[in-house]
Amino acid sequence: MALGLARCLPPDDLVICVNTGDDETFHGLHVSPDLDTMMYTLSGLSNQETGWGVAGDTFTALEMLAKFGAETWFNLGDRDLATHIRRTQLLSDGKTLSEVTSELNRSLGVAHHVVPMSDDPVRTILLTDEGELPMQRYFVGRRAEPKVKEVRYLGADTATPAPGLDNAINGAGMLVLCPSNPYLSLGPILALPGVRQRFQAFPGKKVCVSPIVGGDSVIGPAGKIMAELGKQVSCVEVAREYRDICDVFVIDLQDRALAPEIEEMDITPLVTSTIMVTEEDKIALAKEILALAD
Amino acid sequence: MALGLARCLPPDDLVICVNTGDDETFHGLHVSPDLDTMMYTLSGLSNQETGWGVAGDTFTALEMLAKFGAETWFNLGDRDLATHIRRTQLLSDGKTLSEVTSELNRSLGVAHHVVPMSDDPVRTILLTDEGELPMQRYFVGRRAEPKVKEVRYLGADTATPAPGLDNAINGAGMLVLCPSNPYLSLGPILALPGVRQRFQAFPGKKVCVSPIVGGDSVIGPAGKIMAELGKQVSCVEVAREYRDICDVFVIDLQDRALAPEIEEMDITPLVTSTIMVTEEDKIALAKEILALAD
Numbered sequence: 285m286a287l288g289l290a291r292c293l294p295p296d297d298l299v300i301c302v303n304t305g306d307d308e309t310f311h312g313l314h315v316s317p318d319l320d321t322m323m324y325t326l327s328g329l330s331n332q333e334t335g336w337g338v339a340g341d342t343f344t345a346l347e348m349l350a351k352f353g354a355e356t357w358f359n360l361g362d363r364d365l366a367t368h369i370r371r372t373q374l375l376s377d378g379k380t381l382s383e384v385t386s387e388l389n390r391s392l393g394v395a396h397h398v399v400p401m402s403d404d405p406v407r408t409i410l411l412t413d414e415g416e417l418p419m420q421r422y423f424v425g426r427r428a429e430p431k432v433k434e435v436r437y438l439g440a441d442t443a444t445p446a447p448g449l450d451n452a453i454n455g456a457g458m459l460v461l462c463p464s465n466p467y468l469s470l471g472p473i474l475a476l477p478g479v480r481q482r483f484q485a486f487p488g489k490k491v492c493v494s495p496i497v498g499g500d501s502v503i504g505p506a507g508k509i510m511a512e513l514g515k516q517v518s519c520v521e522v523a524r525e526y527r528d529i530c531d532v533f534v535i536d537l538q539d540r541a542l543a544p545e546i547e548e549m550d551i552t553p554l555v556t557s558t559i560m561v562t563e564e565d566k567i568a569l570a571k572e573i574l575a576l577a578d
Numbered sequence: 579m580a581l582g583l584a585r586c587l588p589p590d591d592l593v594i595c596v597n598t599g600d601d602e603t604f605h606g607l608h609v610s611p612d613l614d615t616m617m618y619t620l621s622g623l624s625n626q627e628t629g630w631g632v633a634g635d636t637f638t639a640l641e642m643l644a645k646f647g648a649e650t651w652f653n654l655g656d657r658d659l660a661t662h663i664r665r666t667q668l669l670s671d672g673k674t675l676s677e678v679t680s681e682l683n684r685s686l687g688v689a690h691h692v693v694p695m696s697d698d699p700v701r702t703i704l705l706t707d708e709g710e711l712p713m714q715r716y717f718v719g720r721r722a723e724p725k726v727k728e729v730r731y732l733g734a735d736t737a738t739p740a741p742g743l744d745n746a747i748n749g750a751g752m753l754v755l756c757p758s759n760p761y762l763s764l765g766p767i768l769a770l771p772g773v774r775q776r777f778q779a780f781p782g783k784k785v786c787v788s789p790i791v792g793g794d795s796v797i798g799p800a801g802k803i804m805a806e807l808g809k810q811v812s813c814v815e816v817a818r819e820y821r822d823i824c825d826v827f828v829i830d831l832q833d834r835a836l837a838p839e840i841e842e843m844d845i846t847p848l849v850t851s852t853i854m855v856t857e858e859d860k861i862a863l864a865k866e867i868l869a870l871a872d
Contacts, residue, residue: 312667344636348660352685354667362656366642369663373606373648391646 285462285493287325288566292574295395299452300326303464304381304400305408305437305472308420310358311349313368314375317420318469319385319400320367327392329363335503338363357425382446399448401473407438408472419468428505432512435467440475449479457488458577459529463495463558465506466525467513474529483529490531491573493558494519497536502559520545527551532576534558534569579756579787581619582860586868589689593746594620597758598675598694599702599731599766602714604652605643607662608669611714612763613679613694614661621686623657629797632657651719676740693742695767701732702766713762722799726806729761734769743773751782752871753823757789757852759800760819761807768823777823784825785867787852788813791830796853814839821845826870828852828863 286300303318317336324330324338331339341361350356360368367388374384380403389398408419412430422430445453453459464470474480483490496519500507507517515521523533523546533551535542536558546553554576560566580594597612611630618624618632625633635655644650654662661682668678674697683692702713706724716724739747747753758764768774777784790813794801804811817827817840827845829836830852840847848870854860 311663312670313663338642342636342638342656344656345639345660345663348632348657349664352660352664352682354664362636362638363642365659365663366639366646369605369607369639369659370643370646370648376606388646 285460285560285566285569286322287563288560288568288570289460289574290326290396291563291567292570293396295397299397299399299448299456301399301401301446301449301452301473303469303472304402305406305440305468306419306423307405307407308358308418310360310368311354312372313365314372315358315360315368315420316371316381316385316400319398320364322398323367323385323389323392323394326389326394326396326398329392337361358420359424380446382448397448397452399446399452401449402443402446402476404439404443406440406443406472406476408468409436409438410434411436423468423505428508432467432509434513435471435509437472437475440472441477443476445476445479449473449476453479453482453486456486458574459483459486459488459490460573461490461492461526461529463493463502463534465495465501465504465509466522467506467509468504480529486529489576489578490529491534491554491576492523492526492530492532493534493569493573494522494536494539496522497558498538518542523549523551534573579754579854579860579863580616581857582854582862582864583754583868584620584690585857585861586864587690589691593691593693593742593750595693595695595740595743595746595767597763597766598696599700599734599762600713600717601699601701602652602712604654604662605648606666607659608666609652609654609662609714610665610675610679610694613692614658616692617661617679617683617686617688620683620688620690620692623686631655652714653718674740676742691742691746693740693746695743696737696740696770698733698737700734700737700766700770702762703730703732704728705730717762717799722802726761726803728807729765729803731766731769734766735771737770739770739773743767747773747776747780750780752868753777753780753782753784754867755784755786755820755824757787757796757828759789759795759798759803760816761800761803762798774823780823783870783872784823785828785848785870786817786820786824786826787828787863787867788816788830788833790816791852792832812836817843817845828867 302322306317329338331337341363381400410417410422410432411434414430495501495506510517519535519539533546534554540555543553600611602609623632625631635657675694704711704716704726705728708724789795789800801811809815813829813833827840828848834849837847
């Protein structure tokens with residue numbers, strides 16, 4: 285979705301705010317999986333088969349780390365490791381995560397503004413039937429198999445929204461909540477002090493895209509988690525969660541029968557094809573959304 | 579030389595003490611070039627063509643670091659980077675460099691004891707006609723080209739010899755100074771508080787091997803530096819520097835004519851083949867030296 289928007293808008297007309305609740309320290313290095321996926325996607329380096337990492341990356345260093353007895357369940361390619369090494373060094377030099385993110389993206393030729401949700405650490409923790417699991421341990425280490433009882437955002441209540449997010453809310457004409465996981469990707473951002481309230485008060489058009497299509501999430505464990513949390517796995521339920529921050533809710537053609545339920549919540553449904561496989565799909569959806577701007 | 583000794587002695591009969599004056603921070607990672615060369619050599623991983631790094635290593639991460647604008651004049655392969663990542667992590671966990679060195683070596687199957695000269699930071703600085711240069715900047719970055727006026731060991735006067743070196747001096751039956759660079763490799767060790775004095779008082783046989791053969795160093799810039807410091811580039815000059823800590827001085831067959839000058843210093847010369855190319859050469863010299871033990 286973000287790639288589609290980036291293809292439609294000049295760099296200074298788009299700010300992409302990215303979840304950092306997934307951030308984790310591996311081998312002493314600061315890894316920001318969502319920021320990296322965004323950077324690799326926008327720079328054309330991303331591995332589209334796996335959905336993470338750099339296309340054609342090798343895993344030579346990781347194999348050596350395994351020889352040294354390091355835990356290597358989190359796959360880190362050699363090119364990807366360079367990103368984490370550089371980020372960690374720049375952070376330890378005293379730069380903020382926003383500054384580092386901007387520098388890394390520029391180095392790889394990304395012209396659009398990619399900003400972390402906060403420069404302060406926030407950690408998404410899942411309370412599961414296997415105990416408390418940080419996001420990456422749950423998602424990668426345990427392949428999202430444990431049953432989720434609750435999701436918490438450690439540190440979110442004292443974290444400050446990043447300057448880039450702050451400026452974007454003040455200056456933007458439109459707000460788009462991408463079809464990301466409501467609990468693991470958008471939840472941490474909305475949990476930051478004041479963000480949800482400022483989204484509520486945001487004067488421009490607010491558009492949310494449903495990550496749930498036809499009774500399950502298009503990718504990732506959002507559907508499974510909704511079910512485990514006792515919620516109905518439906519785009520309607522997602523719309524209900526975003527009710528206070530949503531003018532237009534985009535649902536897939538498969539869910540057209542649910543449009544009236546969206547309307548009942550005083551939200552305008554937009555029924556269209558939301559399954560994005562090719563870059564053309566992403567651009568097409570982005571165009572439809574941008575056409576909604578006031 | 580150390581490899582030859584390791585091939586001749588069971589693990590508990592040999593302690594190899596390694597210079598850490600070359601240690602440097604690259605990309606925020608703690609790099610110990612001499613410790614690593616020793617570890618890779620003893621584990622059979624070393625790149626024998628280059629004399630540094632791991633054989634067959636790739637440089638994928640370094641290429642990516644260059645894209646991020648990092649200085650990459652110091653070649654770090656992907657496998658090698660894993661060593662530095664792991665070391666840095668273990669050090670930041672609070673382990674000493676001795677503990678980390680031991681752990682890394684064990685992980686790669688090195689049974690012999692490899693110890694850093696100190697767990698405290700010591701930095702070899704060369705005062706040159708291009709200004710002050712830390713060892714790696716001089717040796718790798720500037721290919722040992724600047725003219726050396728003086729060599730200093732920053733921090734050596736307050737550093738404590740590592741426990742492994744301490745125990746070795748107390749327990750060993752023989753002391754061997756390998757044919758390393760007197761200023762850049764052995765100098766930092768001898769500059770540690772009390773080490774030279776304890777070598778002087780060491781009761782067992784003390785054997786030094788000349789790094790200078792036929793008017794130049796066999797490898798590295800030792801000969802060039804001697805000349806720049808106004809010294810005679812000769813094994814005799816090296817013997818003079820080690821005069822107080824040397825019972826037997828090993829010189830090459832090419833320098834047999836200089837044996838009387840060694841004897842005049844009350845040092846026993848041992849004239850033999852000291853040019854080590856093959857592992858057999860190293861083992862042969864090690865055997866000759868070990869035969870000198872009391």
